[in-house]
Amino acid sequence: MKERLINNLGLKVLSVFLAFIIWLVVVNVSNPLVNRRREVTLEIENSEVLTAARRAYKISSKSTVTVSFDIHTRDEYKIQLSDFRAYIDLSELYDVTGSVPVKVEVLHNDNIYSNVTAKPGVVRVETEEIQTKPFELVADVQGAAADGYALGSVVLTPDVVTVEGPISQVGLINHVGIRIQADALSGDMEGHTGLVFYDANGNELEVDERVSTDADETGIDYKLYVNKVKELMLDFDVSGDVAPGCRYTGVSCSRRGVPVTGSRSVLSSLNTVMIPASVLNLDGASGDKVVTVDIREYLPEGVELADSEDPMVEIRLQVEPMVTRTMELIERDITLGGQESDRYYRLVPSRVEVTVQGLSEELDSLTEEDLGAFVNVEGLEPGLHPGSMAFSESDIFTVVSWQEFQIEVTLRSGVVEAGTQPQESTAPEEESSSSQVYSAREPGLTEPAAEAGATSGSVVQGTQAETVVSE
Incomplete structure (x- = not known):
């Protein structure tokens, strides 16, 4: 078998070469038609028809179509993707099936193309109601202030945005805000940034391009305030009468003070946080009474707990029996x-x-x-x-x-008593x-x-x- 393959090898190679030359001459002389394909981006026309009806749309299939055409062999080098335009007209949307025919236009060199068609010839368009919903912006501040300082409030401009989009997308949004990175700050910080969408678990949410806001072009300005930290001692106003035969002996607390932040003018006049008598009432108590309070409820206006501080404080009112x-x-x-x-x-x-x-x-x-x-x-x-x-x-x-x-x-x-005479x-x-x-x-x-x-x-x-x- 091997001998048959290599026998007259030179003649066999020459015959293959001559066959290619003859095919090339025939093709150039006859210039036959061949079928070719190109992937063209699908454009949308008259989308305002659905927008006016408060409907959002989405193409169910991919965003491109395959354009098929015939062309002479000698013209193939002229093929350009920009010669074709594929589009659908949403004014022709058939509500029952949600389908729209695909149309193809030859924009350039239309004399060299024939039998131009698109595949698929019909695309399905999904529509749904458009929802508009306002959201108050929240600031997600990451990082920490320098020692002796605490991150304070954040002022956002604007502080409310309106989100518009398909109801299926807007319904996924739990809140909208911005993300600020703060590292070892000892002074106020200002900046400009874009919006971030969050789901109900606080995770960042990716929404499609059909969702828009009234702040997409302008963005959000922010100012992050950084405050000094001050330790305030806890004070207790205990009221009520213990049970007969018992005595109130004192109060103990899970901590004696709490670090707070606020403006210098507010903190300068504060030294203690008073837990009121309405919370610490001992009427009828015959043993220790434990009260857990949220310290934030008793801070004056303009004062907040320092970052990462647990707001819950356990207070024990000590009552002992008497002998x-x-x-x-x-x-x-x-x-x-x-x-x-x-x-x-x-x-x-x-x-x-x-x-x-x-x-x-x-x-x-x-x-x-x-x-x-x-x-x-x-x-x-x-x-x-x-x-x-x-x-x-x-x-x-x-x-x-x-x-x-x-x-x-x-x-x-x-x-001598009064009224008596002394004895001699x-x-x-x-x-x-x-x-x-x-x-x-x-x-x-x-x-x-x-x-x-x-x-x-x-x-x-x-x-x-x-x-x-x-x-």
């Missing part, structure tokens, strides 16, 4: 007020039980002196009188009750009696008590019989 404790007061623990120097005063019984209420850890360190017990004996005549006791005001304890007691008042030796006595007797009576260095104090360091208003244990010998 009672009985304490025994003796006369030196009680201050007597209004004493007269010519009389002795004694409590009956000499030990008085007092019941106090407070927090367990505070009552553990409470002493009898801390109660500040006080008995007013001003104007009491000799004899027995029902006693009443007062105590120091304190946030630590509350006096619940005290044991009933009496105040015994007696005259000092040698003092001999000098030795007076000398003996005076040697048994202690004079008071201060009103209401016996000499031994004064020597023992007692102060005015204190009561020394013991009975009058132990310190006074009557005549």
Whole structure:
């Protein structure tokens, strides 16, 4: 087989070459017609017919058609894509099927083309209602300000745009805005940019060319303000009465301050953020009450939280149960007020039980002196009188009750009551009696008590019989 192929190889090559020459001569002499094709962009005419009817349109097939034509072989080099124009006339749209015939025109060298046709000969046009919808612009600021500063408000011009397009496209748009890139800013920033469409998830949305806005040509101007950051302390106005037997002991918070931003003139007069009593009410509380608030609700106008700050703050109002404790007061623990120097005063019984209420850890360190017990004996005549006791005001304890007691008042030796006559006595007797009576260095104090360091208003244990010998 191989020998047959290479046998007379030169003659075989020569015959192929001569055949090509003969074909070329025949073609140039006869100049036959050949069929050729070109892809031509499909143009739209009379689209205003649908626009006037508030209808948007879309070509279902591709935006080009194949133009087929016959041409003589020697004219093929003259073929130009610009020689053809393919178009559809929307005024000829057939509403039932939505189809429009494709028309082809030969614009140049029409004498060399014949049997010019388009494929497909008919295209389908989809139409739908046009929707017009206004959107308030939002600014998507990316990046962060420099340390000690925070990104503030953004002013957009215009701040509202009108979007128009097919209802299927406009319905996909959730909001419209601009994107601003801010990196380590310490001052205000201005610029000009285009619109960005977003879906309901906040993702950028690509819409087709049939969607337009009234700001497509002018664009959007923006100004981004950058503010200083200031730390404001939280303050709490707690109101209400806790349940009986309980006490409000204080407030704790997940944080003591919040960083805020705003104009310098506004921030200069602010130091705290007050959480109002209407939120922090303890009426009837018998245990801790936890309140979670959105701090933004209590910021004054013109003040905002710094970027990335969590606005939620947890506040714990601490309420603890109180316990009672009985304490025994003796006369030196009680201050007597209004004493007269010519009389002795004694409590009956000499030990008085007092019941106090407070927090367990505070009552553990409470002493009898801390109660500040006080008995007013001003104007009491000799004899027995029902006693009443007062105590120091304190946030630590509350006096619940005290044991009933009496105040015994007696005259000092040698003092004559009104309406009686003094008894005569001999000098030795007076000398003996005076040697048994202690004079008071201060009103209401016996000499031994004064020597023992007692102060005015204190009561020394013991009975009058132990310190006074009557005549």
